[in-house]
Amino acid sequence: MKKFPYTPILGWSISRYGLFESCKRKYYYTYYGKYDPIHARQKIESLKSMTSIPLEIGNIVHDVNKTFLERLQKTEQAIDRSRLFDFAWETTEQYCRSKKFAEIYYGAIEKLDMEDLFRKVKISLENFLDSPRFRWLMQEATSDKNKWLIEPPGFGETRLGGLKAYCKVDFLLPLGDALFILDWKTGKADQVKHSKQLLGYTSWASFHFQTDHTKINPIIVYLYPHYEERQVDIDEADIQEFTDRVKRETEEMYGFCANVAENIPKDKDVFPKTDKTKFCNYCNFRELCRE
Numbered sequence: 001m002k003k004f005p006y007t008p009i010l011g012w013s014i015s016r017y018g019l020f021e022s023c024k025r026k027y028y029y030t031y032y033g034k035y036d037p038i039h040a041r042q043k044i045e046s047l048k049s050m051t052s053i054p055l056e057i058g059n060i061v062h063d064v065n066k067t068f069l070e071r072l073q074k075t076e077q078a079i080d081r082s083r084l085f086d087f088a089w090e091t092t093e094q095y096c097r098s099k100k101f102a103e104i105y106y107g108a109i110e111k112l113d114m115e116d117l118f119r120k121v122k123i124s125l126e127n128f129l130d131s132p133r134f135r136w137l138m139q140e141a142t143s144d145k146n147k148w149l150i151e152p153p154g155f156g157e158t159r160l161g162g163l164k165a166y167c168k169v170d171f172l173l174p175l176g177d178a179l180f181i182l183d184w185k186t187g188k189a190d191q192v193k194h195s196k197q198l199l200g201y202t203s204w205a206s207f208h209f210q211t212d213h214t215k216i217n218p219i220i221v222y223l224y225p226h227y228e229e230r231q232v233d234i235d236e237a238d239i240q241e242f243t244d245r246v247k248r249e250t251e252e253m254y255g256f257c258a259n260v261a262e263n264i265p266k267d268k269d270v271f272p273k274t275d276k277t278k279f280c281n282y283c284n285f286r287e288l289c290r291e
C-alpha cells in the first residue's frame with residue numbers, strides 16, 4: 001500500500017465529517033481540544049478517551065474477529081467455539097476493567113453488567129460463525145489467505161480527488177481477480193452512512209491496489225442482533241459523485257480553519273453547540289457544555 005508523507009492538513013473521513021455535521025462544538029473538542037482557551041487539555045482528552053457500552057461491544061467484536069481471522073490464516077484446524085468464547089470473555093473482562101465508561105461517569109448506571117455486554121459480543125460472534133459468509137470464507141476464500149489484510153495498520157489514508165481522506169477497512173481479501181472488503185457492525189443499520197462507507201472502501205481499494213472498481217466488492221456485515229449484509233452496485237458515476245462530495249465536505253471543514261495547511265482552527269466561538277439536544281445525551285463532553 002502506498003505510504004504518504006505526514007502533512008498537518010486535515011483529512012476527510014466519514015466519522016470526522018459526521019461529527020462536524022452533528023455538533024461543531026463536539027468537533028472542536030475532539031480535534032482541536034489543545035486550542036481551547038477555557039478547559040485544560042488534559043480534561044478534554046480524558047473526556048474524549050471515554051468509551052461507551054455500544055462502542056465497546058463493537059471494539060471487542062472487532063478485536064476478537066481480528067485474532068480469530070489471523071488464526072485461520074495460520075491453520076485450518078476446526079474451530080473450537082468454546083475456546084473462542086473463553087478468549088472473547090477474557091477480552092471483554094480486560095477491556096471493561098481498563099476503560100472508563102461514559103454511562104458510569106455521567107451516572108446513568110452504577111456499574112457495568114459485564115455478563116450482558118458479553119452476551120451481545122457472543123451473539124455477534126455466533127452469528128458470524130453460523131453465517132453463509134463464514135462458510136464461503138472457509139470453502140472458497142482461503143486459497144489466497146496469505147494475501148488477506150486483517151485490520152491493516154494505520155488509519156487507511158488515501159487520496160480522493162487529490163485530497164487527503166481516511167477509509168479504514170476491517171478485512172480485505174482477494175479472490176481470483178476480485179477484491180472483497182468486509183466491515184463488521186454491531187450497531188444499528190444506517191443506510192445513508194453505510195452506503196457512503198461502501199463507496200469510501202471502493203475508492204480506497206481502487207487507489208491502493210490499482211484495481212478497477214467493478215472488481216471491488218465492499219460488504220457491510222451486521223452481526224447483531226441478527227446476521228445481515230449490505231452490498232451495493234457501484235458504477236463510475238457513483239465514484240465521481242462520491243469524490244465530489246468528499247471535496248465539498250472537506251472544503252466545508254477547511255472553512256473552520258484559520259490556517260488550512262497547518263490545520264489550526266478558528267476561534268472556539270465559531271464552533272457553536274448543537275441545538276439538537278438528542279446528540280448531547282450521548283456526548284462525552286456534556287459536562288463542559290453544562291458548566
Ligand code: SF4
Pocket residue numbers: 023024025026273274279280281283284285286287289
Ligand atoms: S454536549 Fe451537546 S452541545 Fe455540547 S459538545 Fe456535546 S453534542 Fe455538542
